[in-house]
Amino acid sequence: MATDAQPTFRQDLIDRGYSRRQMAKAAALLGAAAATNRMPEAQAQQAAKAVAGAVRIGANECWTGPFPSGVAAATKLAQEGNRYEPDDEHAKLFAAVASVEGIPADRILAWPGSSDPLSRVAVAYASPTRGIVTANPTYEAIWRTGDWIGAPVRKVPLTSDYRHDVKAMLAADPNAGVYYICSPNNPTGTVTPIADIEWLANNKPKDAILVVDEAYIHWVDGPHAAKLAATRDDVMILRTFSKLFGMAGMRLGLTFASPTLMEKMIRYDGGQVTAMLPMTAVACGTASVTEAALIKQRRAEMNAAREKSVSHLKAKGIKVIPGSQANMFMIDWGKPARPMLDALLAQGVQIGRSWPIWPNVSRVSVGSMEEMEAFNAAVDKVWKA
């Protein structure tokens, strides 16, 4: 399963003289996991490299920064930056998240973003004999981790209404180690119903882990899967502050899962990665999660900006993948997407990439209303049916 000249994790260990016993131990040395996820979203696409002066709607970032209370909290902690942890900042974050989500605080851990725990859960629970199952298209970071550890990765097309096809996912590998659901899904923005997620949780092998990545859940005005992690020991929820909270460069993410499940992901460094977070990010996150009114307001504004572009495109006869409930949508140009990306860039608008399964389809991230108006105007200039 290794790509290009990249050896698998296992082969790399053999080449470096590891014995079988040491290899088993090394498999748990999840420092490698961090390295496996080498290309988070922003690096994974050439389109995300900032082009000076362009409207940046390619990397699913938030168009604006953290909430004012988050910035104020981070500023205060910057001033106390001489201390590793000035005043129980982790505990405050976990208490705030627990109160918002209804998850016991001991089932919450913080990470420098969610890419790292995503990679770690794959290294901890998948293997060459216990594969990984995902949708296609989806957020593909876990595909690369699977390739690295030599775990088979099954990619199951979305349903005709762009949900995860949970029955087909189980059928694709009934003995996988990790099943990955991304809801809302990156890149389609579509939501998989909680009932389908629960079905997979109840029907997968008992010792397999169901990972539900809710990076974009704050744009959904509806139920989320977090409650599954409050009671079950085989489900892990991923959250990030990189999206609606506007903290992508500050690096903060969360996992909700049983402590035993998470312990296997942090063995290698005794929890250093979760303990040694920038306190500025932790404090910013703590202040942000409880800003219910601002979250709602940002969600409504960005959903309105998304719908403005979607109706503009539809009015021109351009096909949009329906059902996005996130800060992104996909356009099916009916012809190769890459020249469209280039043409829009020439107009000063950077849209996102395509997925190999859909080469005619571009992902566009939702910016401010003003940015989406600039996008609409650029489409008017370049679009020829």
Ligand SMILES: Cc1ncc(COP(=O)(O)O)c(C=O)c1O
């Ligand atoms: C679905 C999904 N999960 C996880 C991530 C990782 O984000 P981060 O590491 O910034 O938390 C992203 C980033 O785009 C994403 O789209």
